[in-house]
Amino acid sequence: MKRILITGAFGQLGEACIKQLSHRFNILAVDLFVPDDRKSDHTLALDISDRIAVAQVKNKFRPDVILNLAAMTNVDGCERNPEGAQSANVDAVQYLADGFKGHFIQISTDYIFDGNNGPYSETDIPNPISVYGQTKWEADQYLESTECMVTTFRPNVVYGYTKYTKASFVKWVVDSLTAKKTINIVDDQWNNPTWTEELANVIERGIDKKLKGVFHYGGDRVMNRFEFAQIITDIFELDSSRINAIKTAELNQDAPRPLKSGMKTDKIEKALGIRPKTVETCLQEIRNQLAP
Secondary structure: OOEEEEEOOOOHHHHHHHHHHOOOOEEEEEEOOOOHHHOOOOEEEOOOOOHHHHHHHHHHHOOOEEEEOOOOOOHHHHHHOHHHHHHHHHHHHHHHHOOOOOEEEEEOOHHHOOOOOOOEOOOOOOOOOOHHHHHHHHHHHHHOOOOOEEEEEEOOOEEOOOOOOOOOHHHHHHHHHHOOOOEEEEOOOEEOOEEHHHHHHHHHHHHHOOOOEEEEOOOOOOEEHHHHHHHHHHHHOOOHHHEEEEOHHHHOOOOOOOOEOOEOOHHHHHHHOOOOOOHHHHHHHHHHHHOO
């Protein structure tokens, strides 16, 4: 049975990957903090920016696959703390990959592009416009120079619905509207949102096929964030009148955002023989899972 070390295991994508992979693989799930109800022989608190601690875990567990989901993903936080972003998004990747000759799976991002002419293919030239995007692009480039067999997946607007994370756009919209709050959502950022469970399935197929290289992944079509929110309200039967459309510039955020983004999925569809589900299907499956 293959041994898989999953970092960032208790974020929304980590939860989906544990659900997808644990029935077939021997998993060690690590994160900076392990929730009390998830502590077991298969979980471990680990700071992956600690070179010595990372080496000790690798030497003891001897993974066949390292699935790196950990990152500093707070885009504005990265802009305010570039040293922290460098440590979490670049240095930690180097520590994980150092001396490892197995299958290294890295989760990258559409933020390595400037957002001027998306959706993007794997042959488009990165031009990050934020510290977050720059550090993720540095990690992508570093991995190309290692002895690992590297698979780099680049999704965009990853969403799910778990109790362990507040990062999901879907969870934020559903929880806010359920609480009768009015929310502002931009209508000038374009993406093809990616469901965590769909991406976890892609990752499993990539492990099985020993997929190597860079692959973009996203949902079935590109839409702006306001349109995505409207679909969420339709599926969850919430009050869409509580959503106000605004422009990204009105948010006065520390880090610039790529506006016209999204990921072309032709390459991965051909490599794995898959087609992304519609966003409506994904959201309906989430709602079904949440039903009592």
